[in-house]
Amino acid sequence: MSFEEVKKFKIESASLKEVRVFAREVFKKSTIFEKHTDDLVLALAEAAQNIVKHGYNNQPTEDEMKIIIKFDNNVLSMELMDKGKPVVPSNIKPRDLDDIKSGGLGTFFIGQIMDEVVFKTTKINWVNHLILTKAF
């Protein structure tokens, strides 16, 4: 089985619900995702939240983010593209487990759930291109 689903979303906190609805619909495509749906939806929504919160400082914008969910050769990839503040991957730090703060928790969740988290360096028409992958 392979598929590719693409959707654009407004960059605002209200879109996060729509992102989750979209992801849940996509993951209904196969029972292979059944046990992982909640985690995968969380990882994607956290990445989308980072765009709203950090890429645009939660400020109103006409920009959209593009999300692609692909499954091929038993590998799921979730790609997020935006035109917000350029991400410097080395500046992204997940939460220190001993540090009881909320900052970096979303990034920590993404790392826990996905096998690989990569910012693609070659982008066309986008500023940031994040790819989250997980093998099944």
Added chain:
Amino acid sequence: MLKNVDFNYNLINIYVMTYKVSEEGNVATVYLNGEIDMDVTEKAKEVIMPLIEAKKEVHLNLKDVEYMDSSGISVLIESHQQATENETKVVLKEISKSVLKVIMMAKLEQILNLD
């Protein structure tokens, strides 16, 4: 005395979060319902923080919370910290399976008061 306050937070016509508060003596129970994400955390804090500042023992009933992300977890952490500063406590009650999973992923089960 039982006091109920209902709040409907509508978003793109999809149900997101509602809450109800009941107070009995010095214990205030906040029943949260729905999905707690970045879009509703300020509202959640507006409900919870004044109760903590009033030095109430706050019980957060999470039975009907279907989804919670890092923003929701941050509300739990901040509530816990604020309660400690105010010499009271926040207790998480009837935690739904999905929320418990996220709390455990954040490795906070030993930090927050889980009942």
